[in-house]
Amino acid sequence: MKDDLESLEYGKILAQIKSHASSEYGQRYLETHLPSSDIQQVEKWLKETEEAWELVRKNVDPFTFFVSDVDAVVDLLNKQGYVPVEDFLNFVKAADVLVQLRRKLSAETGVLGSLAKRIVPLDAWLNDVRSKVDESGYVKDDASRKLSDIRRDQKRLSNEIQDKLQREMDRYQRFISDRLVVKRGNRYAIPVKSSNVPQVKGIVLDWSGSGQTAYVEPFSVVDMNNRLEELRFMEEQEIYRIFQELCSQLYPIAEEIRISLRILGEIDAAYAKAKWGSSMRGTLPKISQNGLINIKGARHPLIPQDRVVPVDIVVPEGRIGVILSGPNTGGKTVTLKTIGLFAALLKIGAPVPAVDAQLPLYNRILMDIGDQQSIESSLSTFASHIARLKVIVEEADSGDLVLIDELGSGTDPDEGAAIAEAVVDFLVRRNVQFFIATHLWRLKTLAADRKEIINASVDFDTEKLKPLYKLNMGVPGRSYALEIAQKWGMPELFISTARSKLSEDHERVEKLIEQLQERVKSYEDLQREAARLRDELREKNNQLDKALSQLDAKRTKILDETRAKAKRILEEADEESKRLLKELSQQSKANQRAYQIREQIKNMLEEVVKEDDEMMEKQRGGPEPIPVQIREGDTVYVTKFKQLGLVLKLSEDTAEVQIGPLRATVAKTELSKVDASAMEHRRGVSSVIKGGSGVEINVTQDVPMKLEVHGLSVDDALEKVDKYLDQAYAAGLPYVYIIHGRGTGALLRAIHEYLSTHPHVSRFRFAEPSEGGTSVTMVYFS
Template identity: 30%
Template sequence: MIQTEKVLEFDRIKKMWSELALTEWAKEKIRDTSLCMSESELMAKQRETSEARELLEKNGNPPLVSLSGIRECVQTAVKGGCLSISQLEDVEKALVAVMRLKSYLSRSKQWEISLAYYEENLDYLDNLKEAIGQQIRNGRIDDNASKDLKSFRDEIERNERRMRERADAVIRANKESLSDSFSTLRNGHICIPVKKEYKYKIKGNVIDKSSTGSTVFIEPSSVGKYYEALQVLRVNEENEEHRILYSLSAMAADYGEILEQNISMIEKLDFIFSKGKLSLEYDGTEPKINTERYIRLEDGRHPLMALTECVPLQFEIGKSFDGVVITGPNTGGKTVAIKTVALNCMMAQCGLHVACKKAEICMNSNFLCDIGDGQNISENLSTFSAHMMNVLEILKRVNKDSLVIMDELGSGTDPTEGMGIAVAILEELQRSESLFLVTTHYPEVKQYADKKSRIKNAKMTFDKESLKPLYQLVIGEAGESCAFYIAGKMGMPEEMLKTAMKAAYGNDEIPEDLKQVVSKNHLENKRVCGIQKRKRRSRGAQKTQEFQLGDSVLVYPDKKIGIICRTANEKGVLRVQMADRKIWINHKRIKLYVAAEKLYPDDYDFSIIFDSVKNRKLRHQVDRGKTIEEEITIDD
């Protein structure tokens, strides 16, 4: 079912539907919605959807709320737990929502819509709502929630005021001993900031000190005597608050069963109204449900397509024929047509309205689909293999109450064999007595359908002048691929078209309405740029760029600068002096940067740069005619 929902895009319908619900229960029920197999139950579901839509149109959106966490609150209270202030406020908000929803449904009774009478199943528990509202306000227990609580809080306020007054009196009397002229609260005690050197001057308890240690925070003795009394009062206040919360929680527990009923009713109404909202989204209609294996759609649309993009579909199957074979050009809307039929039928059997002007829908035991190329790389299946695996699975599960749709029947293999397989599949579908819609390009399949009384050919219309599909389904006529018309209109010459027609049909006779067009067609050879081959030289003819001793060059790819210290040999390899070493490199990897003649005089002695001091001395001695026993080392 999940795979079929995805193929037919019912999963997208569910997503759109779920976004219109508020409660988690309704969203979960939408996700779990499946085909309804009871005729009476399905008719009741359709009636609910229609009434919800009618109420939405006449009375606007109902005041539904999400009820997040309310059921958990009620369960906690029933088990004897104490609800927090925020939880009790949530219960109160839920009861307010119940009251508003009850009022909404009560007003709706004037139109005598049965859905409005769900109002009688709601009880907003005025006693509980008022009790919570009176004792809890703005996120805290109200002072007037009880006499004792008021008394404790008043006494706490008086004590805190006296403590401040005593602290202020000490500050006024000891200004020169203090770091600041105001009291502060430290660890729950009212303290005054006293300079370290005067801490023994102020009677009281040291509660804290500053980070530098230069200031100590002292609770004066005149203040401290109130602290213990204040702590007792706060314990009493806390105990009284807990008593009030337990009392309200117990009251909620007493009404636990009614609260659960309210929650369940709101969730149910949320689900029902979400169906009405969805119907308004795509302007749906309640279909007539039958078990007579008959489907008729008048002005059918795909619910996920914009109204402006849809060409209304007229479709009928089940009375005089059980199967439809749809043919026509590619991009002509064949796949959209069969998906529109199947998707509307699936929606109807899930209790939703259909995207049609009028519709009669039969109940189906299952929906069996083979759409898309189905190629499965992970299982190493080709398009045809995947198709066949899916088709065989469909044939195992099909029965007389199934609705089957197959796209491009027998495609993905040799045309002759594919045609034979397509016919065999149609024979098997006929034998099952199911309702089926298939699309194909095989002319032999069209001829086969013509000979069968319970199968009808159908075509998607095509405008031969504009070469555009019209997306209209015509049952009772076989469609054409229109390939020759499209090729001729697009400029295929007459001779090529004759060759194509002879190969396809055994004769090269071109239809009259196409002759005038193709007779003017011819192929013009357009000039395109030719390939330019590089000039090849023999190895002996290759020349190296001549670099001179002392030339400054760039060494690629890093573009570092070096100096030629030995010119190229017969292989075009040079010696280059880099900043930190000498390297051998092919002449193709260097580029002249500055010529030696611009850097050095004509008689410049390059041995100053390239030779070691030792070698230069030995060469100097040789030049003066001296005999030397040491060898002059050449750096290679």
């Protein structure tokens, strides 16, 4: 037995989805691929829809226009290798989409990508077509050399004919009605007054509607018009040949094209489902096990989105059936149809209008919804219900979904209730999941007594006596029949009399239900209050985080200002030391004193940096624990060297650290992690304090092994040598070469005197002859 989807109005939903398809193939795919219970097939469809939805979000849509059915064109190509121009153009549109599908989706790794790779490649053929035929079907002049020659001859001859006719009109100017060359039946002619036709030598091709003008082809252009007709025939023959040549390329791959068009339909169907789901603000359902249903914010797709009320439908694992009760017009039937439609949409791999959805993949969906009485078949309302219940009882089995509206109605209440209980008992024994809407209190009691069944109700505003269209799981509902009757103006005496007729059991059950509903409402109020407090706490936490961020920003600003001040002092001191060195450079014996002065300045500035470091550590709260925080690739502060470094490798107690151009192995206790924002500031400070003479050094730069000062004045050379030696010493070079040349010897003597007093130079000598001899001095550092 197939799914019974007519009562769900599934056809209307399918029509909505089909309206988003971009081809007749996609529409046909949606029509012919009925809801399936094959889990592998459904999971494939869900995956296709998911991938299409993601591509839609990325604006990747290969369907630029609607693709008509061109199967007949492919059949014709397969039989005779040629099709009419109009059919050919329709096929070109389909081929264009096939090319776009293959080009845009083949790079995708999912199901759609695999499908696209199976599409026959038509790129070269389509490029050939576009080079010869435009979108309107007009064959371009350069489609072939022969066509180009024919059309050139046509144009030349056409101009000659018109020139000839202009001269004829000069000759017959008294007889023509208008000085205008016209065409009749692809032949050129001139307009002649009907009364003057005998005076013009030629052939009458046509008359005007009024009969006042004859269109005459003078004998002087008959042969030329005949030749033009021949050229037109030759043009048609060449165009036919070109189309035949293009079509013949498709003949060997006609079957591959047919398969590719089916793939186009499957991909288009996935796009249609994704676009429909997006328009419904829906989600893709997930397949659950053991009867679990968990749907959040379910909306019936046929109710306008500005009017539909979302409901949550939750059926725990192990529960087979749901007994749904509540007042009329409260939404019971809509809830049943919503569940049925969601189950059907899952079976075609389509989205559902909900926030989140998880439900089983049912074998079949069977139902008894709506009043289908038939006068022709002599079926009453009750009889029509029984006819459908008979089918359900005979065929429903484990894995099916059964939906029944107003079970047991339309007959004696006691007998109807007995039939209803028997149906429920049958479905439970068969392990068939079901949703039954009813007013019968015996079914509500049955659900409370049996663990396989759960009660549910639609909410109702008891003050305004209006349905709220809200579903309460676990709570039976009241019918509110007397209250609704009273609202609609039934006399009070009638209401009180009716109430007195109710049995004590009925009164007791209704009272218990009312108390239970009140408790549920109180519980929901508590839940809302808890959610409000949770949101309020989250907001306060966000405010606290914002305040801490602002405090951290202020701290960073203070640190930045302090570092900037220290750096400024260092730069001023450096400039001062340079000035002193320049003044004392003429007095070689005073060089040692200059270096002493600069060492004092350096020591003083290192104290400033030390204070800055200490303040930074306090602001940061001290170094972070190495075992927990530091990883390979982190930037760290090396206490031993007072410099920043990059952690290259970690061992148990030590770490290998890159410090500028050097690598060092240091104890982990000598390291503390720094953040990226502090790195640049610290690098700037450490680079300043390492110079032996206070000159600013960038330790991260490569320092060459040789310095060329040949040709410079003594002052300029010494200043350059001074800065270079500081850089080389800070970079850890063991020795360097200073190229000064021989010359008069004055520069050599000045450099050697300077080297003899430099605090970082242990010794110096002339280079080996192969290295430059006495033109080069080799300097060793202490």
